[in-house]
Amino acid sequence: MSTTTVETKAPADATPTSAAPRRTRRRGENSLAGSLASHAILVVASLAALFPIAWLVFLSLGPDKDDYLHPGRIFGKMTFANYSHVLQETPFFDWLVSTLVVSLGTTVIGVLIAATTGYAVSRMRFPGYRKFMWVLLVTQMFPVAVLMVPMYEILSELKLVDSYLGLILVYCSTAVPYCAWLLKGYFDTIPFEIDEAGRVDGLSPFGTFARLILPLAKPGLAVAAFYSFITAFGEVAFASTFMLSDTKYTFAVGLQSFVSEHDAQRNLMAATAVLVAIPVSAFFYLVQKNLVTGLTAGGTKG
């Protein structure tokens, strides 16, 4: 770590801290003005973060499809009619099923296949290790455009266009390297001594992995699973190209189908968006603390 030694003589033009009479503050405590400013900025930022979502929720209560242009009128006629319409008369539940099938399928395959790999690249420095890590990284930066055309060709040859399996396979091409990457980061945080102890007690590397490391890695597996679920859940490009019949749409595609050339049912769209967003966000909040460690650990630890 390059901790540059700070020069002891502070330069003359050092930023003047608050000119107010200096009462001794403990470290990490702010002056009153400072904390007011912090609160002000955070409140503004929070409003900016909250508003588009809150607005969507608000618009979803307006019954007419042009209400988004006259939000004032919604107050007089708020109703949950959009929601009941979406739930009863649109393929909402079909979309729910296909989204879940595709996302869960991707998640299960991704995590299952990637777990041993994450372990191997975390613990063993086999020849070709660096190249392999490089390949994992490169597959994460595939633009959708690279694989889309050939995948489309291959899937149509295999008659897998418009099938769940086809979409799951497509998503696995990104989910698998992604999970391997995440899991490596997590396995790195498990002390190597545990492996050594296992080996001394006569376990093979597979045994060490299955009996000692996997149980310890449950949180990491959960993070990888959640990430691949979210990624598959929110993917737009492949889903809108490969899913043709409207009962097999995932939410990402289904939501677009409310706006066609002839008709834009924006009120229904808003209601569906809210219905989709609520459970996902709730779930997200449950696991969010683990998410970032999971993601950045892969890059910051060797």
Place this chain on the structure above:
Amino acid sequence: MTVAIDRATGKRRGEPGGRPGPLSRLKQSYQRFWYAYAMIAPVVVVLGVLVLYPLARGFYLTLTNANSLNSARTIGANRIEATYEFIGLDNYADILWGPTSYDRFWSHFIWTIVWTALCVALHYVIGLGLALLLNQKLRGRTFYRLILVLPWAVPTFVTVFGWRFMLADGGVINAGLEALHLPAPLWLEDTFWQRFAAIMVNTWCGVPFMMVSLLGGLQSIDSSLYEAAEMDGASAWQRFRYVTLPGLRSVSSTVVLLGVIWTFNQFAVIFLLFGDTAPEAQILVTWAYYLGFGQQPRDFAQSAAYGILLLAILIVFTSVYRRWLNRDEQQLAI
């Protein structure tokens, strides 16, 4: 922070020094490492089948003139065989310096670079600012954090629709601007404002990830370093410059790289915000999608060629970035 790296090199040092013949070396490494190869085998197989094979095929397609009129297809019960031909590197030549290459490729290329640079810079600066604010002892900071993470928690395809309602002509943003007697731009129609809107929405979507990652980084900086700096009379700016920023380096280098890759490939925001209506605001990824799937006849070959070019750009960028990071011992361990 460098513990794991040391351990990695430690293992490497243990490799046998003498160089026996290639065959016995192969055998030896097989004996030592077959576990490792067995463990990565599933992923290697999946990558081979699901990534490399399509990639190779896609590359072959770029050397042909395939489009939806001459590819193999089934109409009713009739199967029509593919009739496209091998045309060598013509697609690349056409894209890069063909007669309308500026309008089709270079203008999108420039916009994609500007888009990536601006978005990542905004993500990073705003994210770092908010992370610094949240890292103070502050009343209600958990609450702020939960709200500020919201844009990340809601799926992009949902939030972008929310933004479309707000940006529409007559939507709440323009109503607000008019109430303030400011000009109300046509966000979804005028090229400049389309680009502006795209950057705004993407910034809104991307800041939370940066903020949370950098907050994690800030919390892992040893507080005794700050104490020492303060004892030595370092000003707030100096503490930031000489303690915080170096302490964040490893997190920063990772999130910036991820940010660049994700933004460069950001499909959902632009596609969902504009659909086909904004040819000038398309970045290369959405433009390639448009060529291959958004128009008739679908131009598979050119779309795939764009894909290969995009991948090449990213690989070059990542290599340069890695080399640049490695120039002074700092490792981005990938």
